[in-house]
Amino acid sequence: MSAVAVGSDVLRDVEQFLYREARLCDAHCFADWEALWTDDAVYWVPANGDDVDPTRVMSVVFDNRSRIGTRIRQLESGKRHAQSPPSRLARLVANVEVLADDGIEITVASVFTVHESRVRGRTVWAGRYEHILRRTPEGLRMARKTVRLVDNDQPIPTLAFLI
Amino acid sequence: MTAAPIDWDALIHDDRVHGSLYTDTDVWAAELERIWYRSWVFVGHVSEIPQPNDFVRKSIGPQQILMTRARDGTVHLLLNRCSHRANQVCDLPNGNAGTFRCPYHGWTFANTGALLGYPFSSGYGGRERKSELGLAEVPRVAEIHGFVFGSFAADGPSLAEHLGSASEAFDRLARLSPTGEIEVTCGWLQHEVRANWKMLLENETDGYHPQFVHSSIFGVAESGIGELYGERSAAVVRDLGNGHTEDDLRPEFRRIGQPLGWFGTKPERVPQYIDAMRTTYGEDTDQILIDGSPHVMVFPNLFIAEIQLFVLQPLAVDRTVQHVTALQFPGCDDLNRRMLQQTIGSVGPAGFLLADDSDMYERNQRGVQALAPEWLILERGRHRERTDDRGFTVADVTDELAQRAIWRHYKQLMMAAP
Numbered sequence: 001m002s003a004v005a006v007g008s009d010v011l012r013d014v015e016q017f018l019y020r021e022a023r024l025c026d027a028h029c030f031a032d033w034e035a036l037w038t039d040d041a042v043y044w045v046p047a048n049g050d051d052v053d054p055t056r057v058m059s060v061v062f063d064n065r066s067r068i069g070t071r072i073r074q075l076e077s078g079k080r081h082a083q084s085p086p087s088r089l090a091r092l093v094a095n096v097e098v099l100a101d102d103g104i105e106i107t108v109a110s111v112f113t114v115h116e117s118r119v120r121g122r123t124v125w126a127g128r129y130e131h132i133l134r135r136t137p138e139g140l141r142m143a144r145k146t147v148r149l150v151d152n153d154q155p156i157p158t159l160a161f162l163i
Numbered sequence: 164m165t166a167a168p169i170d171w172d173a174l175i176h177d178d179r180v181h182g183s184l185y186t187d188t189d190v191w192a193a194e195l196e197r198i199w200y201r202s203w204v205f206v207g208h209v210s211e212i213p214q215p216n217d218f219v220r221k222s223i224g225p226q227q228i229l230m231t232r233a234r235d236g237t238v239h240l241l242l243n244r245c246s247h248r249a250n251q252v253c254d255l256p257n258g259n260a261g262t263f264r265c266p267y268h269g270w271t272f273a274n275t276g277a278l279l280g281y282p283f284s285s286g287y288g289g290r291e292r293k294s295e296l297g298l299a300e301v302p303r304v305a306e307i308h309g310f311v312f313g314s315f316a317a318d319g320p321s322l323a324e325h326l327g328s329a330s331e332a333f334d335r336l337a338r339l340s341p342t343g344e345i346e347v348t349c350g351w352l353q354h355e356v357r358a359n360w361k362m363l364l365e366n367e368t369d370g371y372h373p374q375f376v377h378s379s380i381f382g383v384a385e386s387g388i389g390e391l392y393g394e395r396s397a398a399v400v401r402d403l404g405n406g407h408t409e410d411d412l413r414p415e416f417r418r419i420g421q422p423l424g425w426f427g428t429k430p431e432r433v434p435q436y437i438d439a440m441r442t443t444y445g446e447d448t449d450q451i452l453i454d455g456s457p458h459v460m461v462f463p464n465l466f467i468a469e470i471q472l473f474v475l476q477p478l479a480v481d482r483t484v485q486h487v488t489a490l491q492f493p494g495c496d497d498l499n500r501r502m503l504q505q506t507i508g509s510v511g512p513a514g515f516l517l518a519d520d521s522d523m524y525e526r527n528q529r530g531v532q533a534l535a536p537e538w539l540i541l542e543r544g545r546h547r548e549r550t551d552d553r554g555f556t557v558a559d560v561t562d563e564l565a566q567r568a569i570w571r572h573y574k575q576l577m578m579a580a581p
Contacts, residue, residue, distance in 0.1 A: 045513065048256070048350045054507075055500065057350045058488060061513045062504070070383055070508075074515060079379035082518035120357055120525055153256065155355035155484045158521045159512035 003097040003109075011098060014108050017133060017140045018093045022112070025162040026089040030072045033162060038134055038143045041065040045147040045163065060152065060159060075162075082160035088117040089161060093129070105143065106133045112147075114163060123157055126150050169193060175574045177567065178542040182531040185359040191480040197576050198463050199224030200315040203325040205465035205474060206230055206240060206301075208347035209309040211257075218274060219257040222476050223313055228301065229253050230311060231274040234261065240301035240313045241276045252298065263298075276300050308333040309344065310465070328555070329407035332459040332467055339456055340492035341439035347472065349503055351486040352511035358524035360463075360477035363485065364569060366520060367460040367473065368408040370400055370560035371543065376523055380515040386427070391415050391560070398560035400544075401551070406462030406572030408565035411557075413454050422448075425455025426470065428501065436498035460565070462572060470502040471510060481528055485521075487511060541566045 024033040037043075045061035046052050054062045063071060074080050091114040100107040107130070114125040132144035147163050149156070169189060174181040184190055200223075207221045212232040220243065221228045227243040243251050245265040252263040252272060262279060264271045269282045276298040284291075301313035305322035307330055312322050323330065337343045356363070366372065373392040374381070381389040391398055397414035416425050423430055430437045430452070440448045456469040466473035474486040489506035491499045509516040531539075544562020551557045558564040 047352055047511075052350075056348075056503070058352050058503075058511070059507050060352060060511055062507050067508060070380075070515070073383040074379045077379040077382060079382075080519065081376060081379075082522040119529070155353040156512050157355050157357075158518045158525075160518040160522075163513075 004100060006098045006101055006106075010101065010106070011096070013140060014098060014106060014133060015096050018096060018108065018110060018129075018131065021142070022091050022093050026091055026114075028075070028083075028086050028161075030075050030162075034068065034072045036142050037065060037068055038136070038141045039065055040143060041068055042144045043068055044145070045149065045159075046152060048153050050148055060149075060156075061147070061163075080160065082158050087161045090115050104135055106135075106140075107131070108133060116161065120157070125159070125163060127152075169577070171574050171577050175570050177571075178545060179538040179540050180570055182533075182537050182539060185361060185528065185531050186480060188480050191359075191477075193577060194477075195224060197579065198573075199477070200226075201319070202316070202463065202576065203303075203305070203312045203314045203320075203322050204463065205461065206311050206313050208345070209238065209306065209311060210344075210346040210348060212238070214259060216259050216261045216274060217257075218253070218260060220253060220255070223301065223315070224476065225478055227251070228313065229263075229274075229298075233273070233275045237275075238304060238306070238311055239275055240304050240311070241274075242299040242301070244299065245270055245272075246278065246296040246298060247281075272298050308337050325405060326461065327405045327407065328403045329405070329409075329459060329461050332403075332409070332457040332461070335454075335457050336467060336490075338444070338451055341436070341443045341495065342493050343443075344493055346491040346493055347488055348491055349489045349506075351474075351488045354485045354487065354510075354512045354514075354517065354521065356483050356485065356521045356524045357481055358483055358521075358528040359481055360475050360483040361573075362524040362527050363475050363483055364460065364463065365566045366524070367466040367468070368400060368410050368458065368565040369563075370396075370398065370410050370565075371563070372520075372523070376519050377516055379519070380509075384515075394559075394561065396560050399551070399557040400560050400562055400564045402556040402564055402568035403459070404555075404568075406569050406576075408460050408462075408568050410458040410560055410565075412458060412560075416453055416455050420453060422452035424453065426501075426505075433495075433497040433501065436492070436495040439494060460569075462569065471506045473510075483524075485517070487517070541570070 043063040044054055047058050047060050075083060091112055093110050093112050095111040097109045098106060099109050110129045112129055116123045127147055127149040130146040131142060133140045134143045174184055204223045206228060207230045211219045212230060215232055215234045218229055218231040221230045229241040229243050231239045233239060243253050245252050247270050250265050250267040252265045262271050262273055271279045273279055278293045278296045302317040303314040305312055370392045374389045391412050397418060398412045401409040401411050403409055444451060457467050458469055459467045464475040471487055471489050476484040487510045489503040541563045544558040544564055548556055548558045
């Protein structure tokens with residue numbers, strides 16, 4: 001799938017959205033990040049390949065809007081041991097391409113690396129993001145975020161922060 | 164294997180064990196020899212290789228194992244190592260193939276392990292040794308309800324003898340399925356922890372930790388699970404013998420008396436499953452649905468965790484991979500959907516439950532490096548161990564009977580004759 005030609009303002013808005021989303025995740029701004037989601041949100045981190053059916057096989061994360069809420073509440077409780085203290089994070093989002101734009105929804109591909117530091121040491125996570133961003137009266141919102149880790153078919157450590 | 168002899172008596176007592184058992188590489192090496200490469204180890208489920216010539220890459224401890232189904236239907240456990248010069252003959256996690264061809268020099272093996280041929284055979288000058296040069300096989304393979312176990316020891320107790328009373332857990336699990344069969348078809352997550360495998364082994368039937376480790380999710384989800392693992396719970400921890408242990412929640416589930424209460428749902432939400440169960444089990448159905456699914460740690464590596472399976476794979480003294488999958492029952496789409504989604508939410512690297520358990524394992528592994536104290540204390544509930552009406556030792560579910568039972572069996576294995 002190749003990138004489609006979009007106006008530079010659309011591309012800029014999309015990039016700024018992704019960078020802001022990344023910053024909110026890195027800074028553990030849970031409420032602000034939760035506010036970016038639409039009601040029909042799907043947050044998906046597949047396992048064991050790229051062309052898999054999350055209704056039939058295991059995934060690392062497969063959250064509908066309700067489960068996104070549960071995940072945030074758990075992190076906000078302060079008792080989520082796997083994030084107590086929270087990981088120190090710095091991520092790069094790059095190679096941003098708009099794959100489709102039907103006037104309402106924008107499909108965006110990008111590449112990420114996250115450097116995570118915890119007591120257990122430093123972990124580098126990397127992969128590709130696919131976002132579906134929807135234009136709403138409140139601005140761009142995320143309807144879908146798919147995280148394709150490069151090592152999703154290998155053993156990976158605990159992933160308790162927002163990737 | 165000629166490390167200095169280890170004084171197991173000095174390290175393992177009835178109610179305390181020495182921290183070095185989790186950090187000493189000589190202990191690790193002895194465990195490979197005495198446990199992983201001798202005893203019965205769970206490998207995979209037959210439903211992972213349903214068709215002739217299916218194969219799936221599995222493990223026994225650090226050893227990579229190919230579990231194959233030959234054309235005649237038999238299940239084989241092969242080592243993924245070319246008999247020629249040690250290349251790996253299989254580089255896919257699963258698939259369907261009657262043969263494996265080594266990429267290095269083209270040696271070709273049947274999925275039974277037999278060497279079928281090699282290129283440029285004149286180079287062997289007529290000294291054909293094909294029959295001696297097959298892939299290595301795990302000497303003993305046995306199944307229970309489709310769960311395939313392997314043993315690197317050519318002789319020793321049978322699988323049935325090794326499982327002893329733990330075999331009832333498999334029977335109980337099968338009775339939760341309308342067809343009596345379970346399916347392992349959802350693939351596995353691989354969650355790595357920087358911890359000795361025994362930190363995990365001792366936690367699977369630990370009933371003391373849930374209210375502390377999992378308080379965040381129990382609170383958010385308004386779950387009643389915490390109370391099952393509390394001081395007022397009627398649930399018990401049971402020593403099943405041979406190192407196998409159980410958290411038996413049935414006393415609580417029977418007290419509550421709700422079919423599917425164990426799974427936090429109601430029969431009306433899964434009508435397809437309920438209809439199928441009543442057709443098969445008739446008036447026994449309600450009791451089966453009240454009693455729920457087993458919570459049993461089958462030594463050394465298989466945790467039957469109600470709606471999911473965990474397999475512990477030790478890779479190093481301080482590194483373990485937890486393989487985890489959701490259980491499925493043939494033909495029960497409505498229940499299967501729920502079991503899969505519940506499993507995805509709770510286990511694996513991002514799991515609401517398992518991320519926090521795994522944090523505990525790693526914290527323990529860091530903590531056990533401290534110079535002092537040297538011992539891990541496993542006294543909880545010693546004063547209230549008792550015998551149940553079938554002769555098993557049980558204690559309150561928050562007690563450390565499981566850990567004591569595991570260490571007793573472990574010590575026997577490590578001190579057995581070579």
